[in-house]
Amino acid sequence: MTTHSDTLHRITAIVAAVADRPADDIAPESRLVEDLDLDSLQVVEIAVRAEEQFRTPVDDALLAEEEMTVARCALRAGRGGGDRPGDPHVSGQEPPAAWGIHGLGVHIPQRRVSNADIADRTGWTPNGSSA
Known part of the structure; x- marks a missing residue:
């Protein structure tokens, strides 16, 4: 089972690669768009790479939300990328x-x-x- 710390480390590595920055320059509280100046295509790239890493769907629209931090991105990726009502990763129900x-x-x-x-x-x- 993947721990949140491991998920955060892996997401940080993905964000660093997409942002073309050293991983040490990216903090958990770094905001994807506002602080790291990522555009929508880069956010989609993060979602695609996270899906490949975690073998679960990650909704790029959720990652593109305002104030989305690397830590919140890791939470989304670690539980399948969503938190809508009925999301099976949140409520245990089928979507x-x-x-x-x-x-x-x-x-x-x-x-x-x-x-x-x-x-x-x-x-x-x-x-x-x-x-």
Whole structure:
């Protein structure tokens, strides 16, 4: 099980990499947008990297909230990125089916597609010739 301290350390490393700053310059109380001058794309990058690290969805809209600190970001990432009513990581309940991906009410199955998959289905190959 991951501790909050471990989660905070890992999120700090992610934020440091995205912000292109040394991890020692980033404090738990550093605000993502206001103090670290991160833009919306960088916040999305933090969410994506956190999802990869923790293997759980992290809602980038929550991370983009005003006054979002590195410590709060770690809390969100450590429990699946949300704190809306019915969030299973907060209340122990299943989320409403309408939430879908990032609360938009749309379910989009996510699957990585390789070049081989594309070539098999379309005849396309990475070097541009036909299969």
